[in-house]
Amino acid sequence: MREVADGVHQIALVPRDGINAYVVGEVLVDAGIKGSAKKILNAVEGRALRTLAFTHAHVDHVGGAQRVRDALSLEVLAGARDVEAVQSGTPVVADSALGGLLAKGGAFDGVAVDRALREGDEVAGFYVLDTPGHSPGHIAFWRESDRTLICGDVFFNMNVFTTVPGLRWPLGLPTVDPERNRASGAKLAALEPETVLFGHGPPLTGAAPKLRAFVERSQS
Numbered sequence: 001m002r003e004v005a006d007g008v009h010q011i012a013l014v015p016r017d018g019i020n021a022y023v024v025g026e027v028l029v030d031a032g033i034k035g036s037a038k039k040i041l042n043a044v045e046g047r048a049l050r051t052l053a054f055t056h057a058h059v060d061h062v063g064g065a066q067r068v069r070d071a072l073s074l075e076v077l078a079g080a081r082d083v084e085a086v087q088s089g090t091p092v093v094a095d096s097a098l099g100g101l102l103a104k105g106g107a108f109d110g111v112a113v114d115r116a117l118r119e120g121d122e123v124a125g126f127y128v129l130d131t132p133g134h135s136p137g138h139i140a141f142w143r144e145s146d147r148t149l150i151c152g153d154v155f156f157n158m159n160v161f162t163t164v165p166g167l168r169w170p171l172g173l174p175t176v177d178p179e180r181n182r183a184s185g186a187k188l189a190a191l192e193p194e195t196v197l198f199g200h201g202p203p204l205t206g207a208a209p210k211l212r213a214f215v216e217r218s219q220s
């Protein structure tokens with residue numbers, strides 16, 4: 001694990017920061033794919049974790065959760081509008097034939113949610129923000145004191161095909177409502193974060209102008 005903001009550690013679950021989880025105090029944010037559980041358990045060994053919070057209900061964020069939750073007896077938190085998908089292991093997808101296929105391919109082992117999160121809730125010193133679009137109940141975590149943002153998949157900071165870092169919108173197919181996600185992206189950019197931590201891609205520092213430019217570019 002490496003410290004990427006004060007008291008925040010990144011667990012890169014695949015090479016080149018392709019899928020990330022984070023440890024914030026006693027909270028694990030996201031749990032990778034099914035095969036990530038062992039890596040997470042090794043990384044957090046010796047730490048007292050109490051809580052597992054998801055940015056959203058997709059297979060690459062919840063997939064490893066069941067095993068990690070069971071091993072560490074964690075309380076599970078998820079955005080209110082993603083609770084059902086986290087529990088059933090079935091992501092919400094766009095309403096189309098392709099969407100149906102994606103739902104099958106994106107299925108994961110569901111986990112029971114102990115508490116639903118809503119905007120304004122507090123998790124380990126971070127403020128919960130509703131950021132729907134990539135999934136209906138997608139949430140981000142924001143700490144104003146040092147302007148650190150855990151943005152989940154509202155933005156990617158890599159090209160997932162080439163692994164080259166750089167700001168991008170998430171892949172279109174698994175994103176339920178791309179337009180809403182862009183609105184959530186604009187909301188996050190307006191916070192002027194200093195450090196942004198992504199589900200996919202390396203941390204971004206000095207982030208505010210880069211994020212603003214990216215969002216403005218995609219509105220024109």
Ligand SMILES: [Zn+2]
Pocket residue numbers: 058060061153199200
């Ligand atoms: Zn993802």
